[in-house]
Amino acid sequence: MTKRMGYRDWRWQALWWHHFFLLWTTINGQTRYSIPEELKQGSVVGNLAKDLGLGLSEIFDRKLRVASEAGEQYFSVDAGKGELVVNDRIDREALCGQSSSCVLPLQVVIENPLQLNRIEVEIRDVNDNAPSFLKSDNILEIAESTVVGVRFPLESAEDPDVGSNGVKTYTLSKDDCFTLKVKEIENGRKIPELVLSKSLDREKKVIHDLFLTAMDGGNPAKSGTSKITVNVLDVNDNVPLFENTFYKVAVQENSLNGSFVIKTKATDIDEGPNGEIEYSLGKHTPPSVLSLFHIDTVTGDIYLKKELDHETQASYRIDISAKDKGFLKMEAHCSVQVDVLDVNDNPPDIVLTSKPTALPEDSRSGTVVALLSVRDLDSGDNGKVTLKLPKSSPFNLKASFSNNYALVTSGSLDRERFSEYDIEITATDSGSPPLSSKTIIPVIISDVNDNAPLFTQPSYNVYLKENGVLGSILYSVSASDLDFGENAKISYSILDSKVQDVSVSSYVYINSDNGSIYSMHSFDYEKLKVFQIQVQAKDQGSPSLSSNTTVHVFILDQNDNAPAVIYPSSAVLGSLSHQRMSRSAKAGHLVTKVTAVDADSGHNAWISYKLAEATDASLFTVNLYTGEVRTKRAASEQDDSSQRLLIEIKDDGEPMQSATVTVSILLEDGLHEPILDLRQKTAEPSRKTGRITLYLILSLASVSVLSLVTFLILAVKCMRNSSSSGSCCMTRSDCDNYKNPNRNMQIQLNTDGPIKYVEVLGGDMMSQSQSFRSCMSPMSEYSDFTLIKPSSTTDFTEVISVLDASLPDSTWTFESQQVSRQNMAFSVI
Structure with missing residues (x-):
């Protein structure tokens, strides 16, 4: 039994394929095969690889596959x-119905690189179906008065085969009164007609049994038979006549149920019941027509019973019968052809031929992303389809052939902006109104290493306390990469540079994974106060990309240096300091002055002095800020001649650091000259006076000039800052130019209680710095100026010797802040 599709299904497929191959035949270079239907499974159609010019290995390597649009x-x-x-079994009648040509189009998809070929397989008809009649028995009632020559249409045989295998001839069994005529209508269709060749005589023969045989043109030929029983009727001898034997009308497929189609009309010259006509659809009307149309039995008007579908069937032929109501009913016949006009009721359909793969973001313009085709079941303009993409999409559609398209790139791609595209393709036909459909093709953009790592900051400032624990973390830098996967994996490293002529890698190291x-x-x-670290972040792409940042590390001072005594010099050298004082000294007499320095800075270097122990605490006092040792009262004869003072020196750091110095004072009678005069034993009185005068003039002049310049600078600074405080600090620093010692200077006026001092810093912060500090105490009795160039160590022996030689009759202080190998300090008291 032949496999059949629904009548509606194979008819619209046949129509679609017919238009499709009319367009396809205009394409050059297509491969076409021809095979008969009903071939066994595994039968060879043709050598596809050879016809396409492919080697057998390419079938595997390029993943050749065949796709059919027939389902x-x-x-x-x-x-x-x-x-x-x-x-699989191929039934031509199921695929193409009564179409004279049956061609199956195939798409041969070859990947790597992507290639699409078209081949056609023609299915030749085989005479595998015999003609058949809808009814095996048919009854005709013919009045005996029927005129010779009247024709009675008989049921046509149906043969699914086409061409020569279809119905070719009809034969009728032998009968004296009837002969057979075959009428050929449009499309080559043949209708058998029973012709009355001799007048009937009911009295001689009431029933005529006839056999109608239909034969096809196959080899061997096949046939089908239908029995025709003719009942001869009497009396009513006028047959109704239609105004037209053939009617033709066009109806739109979207016409509503119950719509009027056409009016048929027949007349009968008989009178009474013999002239009353009753209309009906022909006996041999197929069920598909009966389900769609019905006729008014009185008026002959034809109406729709349900909606039509042009895509299912474009034309219908309806046989109409008109019978009178005579005792011996007579009937007439006509045919109505109903053409179904197409209405745009089918939206276009987009078929994705090949699925898209991941697309690198550096793909060139014109790269093929996917292959697709479009179809519309409607005809004419209703079936003409155009495709449209969004305007902002970096893709385009390139037409190939027969409503096939290639989706290609039309611009540059950037995965960091859009890692995936949902490409919406809109298909619109040319009908009125137009119908459209949409489909979304997802395209994933694969990453390419086109973004370098980016640090969160162009540079970092890190403040680190000195004397930290070895291996402690200083800081964590962080960089991010807009790429993906290996292209975004970042490793950190430190670029080689020098810090005090030593590689920076000797100071720090970095965790390559987390920075x-x-x-x-x-x-x-x-x-070391400050140094730089150049950090590089590099991704793991190919080729890899990198970026750098600078980490400025500032070392913060901690109170890790105790005050160091630089005067009296004997205390510095580790021995007891001896001083002499006249018993005639009054209260407030300056006996000596203790001076100490602290290598730390800021509050950690602020020094205070305190009398810890004394032979007679009521006789001497020590100034908290200057270290001056003075008498609290006048000495008396009862006071011991040898006085011993233990002076404690503390800084202002946390935790506090301290040092002590012991001063021995000898009380002598008749000692009226200053201490410095006793040291100059070989000088004459006039020469002593001259030297003292010269020192005083030089000191006062220096102090005056320095004070004037300092206070002018401070005044300008204070005016800018709108500050009205008792102390003012002016600092000029250019951290960006700290490598140039001639462009970096700090001038600072500090206040430590009653001590007023000016600090001038200049030079390279890393290697060559200069420090000038001037201390002015309102409690000091002298204003002496000394310029000292200390050695690179903390040995103050040479400093003390210079002080002893230059200031014979004054007490002094010295403060030094060693920044690097070269510095200078001066103090004014």
Whole structure:
């Protein structure tokens, strides 16, 4: 039994394929095969690999596959031989119905690189169906008065085969009164007609049994038979007549149920019941027509019973019968052809031929992303389809052939902006109103290493306390990469540079995974105050990309240096300091002055003096800020001649650091000259006076000039800052130019209680710095100026010797802040 599709299904497929191949035949270079229907599974159609110019290895390597648009996969490719073989039973009648041509289009998709080929397989008809009649028995009632020559249409035989295999001839069994005529109508269709060749005589023969045989043109020929029983009727001898034997009308497929189609009319010259006509659809009307149309039995008007569908069937033929109501009913026949006009009621359909793969973001313009085709079941302009993409999409559609398109790139791609596109394709037909449909094709953009890592800051400032623990974390830098996967994996490293002529890698190291920077050893603020680290972040792409940042590390001072005594010189050298004082000294007499310095800075270097122990605490006092030792009262004869003072020196740091110095004072009678005069034993009185005068003049002049310049600078600074405080600090620093010692200077007026001092700093912060500090005490009795160039160590022996030689009759203080190997300090008291 032949496999059948629904009548509606194969008719619209046949129509679609017919238009499709009319367009396809205009394409050059297509491969076409021809096979008969009903071939066994595995039968060879042709050598596809050879016809397409492909080697057998390319079938595997390039993933050759065959796709059919007919729905079912009737063919496949033998990968071992490259042959196109039958995959399933092929029934031509189920595929193409009564169409004279039956061609199956196939798409041969070859990947790597993507290629699309078209082949056609023509299905030739085989005479596998015999003609058949809808009814095996038919009864005709013919009045005996029927005129010779009247024709009675008989049921046509149906044969699903086409061409020569279709119905070719009809034969009628032998009968004296009837002969057979075959009428050929449009489209080559043949209708058998029973012709009355001799007048009937009911009295002689009431029933005539006839056999109608239909034969096709196959080899061997096949046939089908229908029995016709003719009942001869009497009396009513006038047959109704239609105004037209053939009617033609066009109806739109969207006409509503119950719509009027056409009016048929027949007349009968008989009178009474013999002239009353009753209309009906022909006896041989197919069920598909009966379900769509019905006729008014009185008026002959034809109406729709349900909606039509042009895509299912474009034309219908209806046989109409008109019978009178005579005792012996007579009837007439006509045909109505109903053409169904197409209405745009089918939206276009987009078919994705090949699925898109991940697309690199550096793909060139014109790269093929996917292949697709479009179809519309409507006809004419209603079936003409145009495709449209969004304007902002970096893709375009390139037409290939027969409503096939390639989706290609039309611009540059950037995964960091859009990692995935949902490409919405709109298909619109040319009907009125137009119908459209949409489909979304997802396209994933794969990453390319086109973004360098980016630090969160262009530079970092890190403040680190000195004397930190070895291996402690200094800071964590962080960079991010807009790329993905390996292209976004970042490793950190430190670029080689020098810090005090030593590689920076000797000071710190970095965790390559998270950017954490760790110290290699403890830092000393007094030796190193600031240094730079160049950090590089590099991704793992190919080729890799990198970026740099600078980490400025500032060492913060800690109170790790105790005050160091620089005067009296004997205390510095580790021995007891001896001083002499006249018993005639009055209260407030300056006996000596203790001077100490602290290598730290800021509050950690602020020094205070305190009398810890004394032979007679009521006789002497020590100034808290200047270290001056003065008498609290006048000495008396009862006071011991030898006085011993223990002076404690503290800084202002946390935790506090301290030092002590012991001063021995000898009370002598008749000692009226200053202490410095006793040291100059060989000088004459006039020469002593001259030297003292010269020193005083020089000191006063220097102090005056320095004070004037300092206070002018401070006044300008204070005016800018609108500050009205008792102390003012002016600092000029250019951190960006700290490597130039001639452009970096700090002038600072500090207040430590009653001590007023000016600090001038200049030079390279890293290597060559200069420090000038002037201390002015309102409690000091002298204003002496000394310029001292100390050595690179903390040995103050040479400093003390210079002080002893230059200031014979004054007490002095000295403060030094060693920044690097070269510095200068001066103090004014």
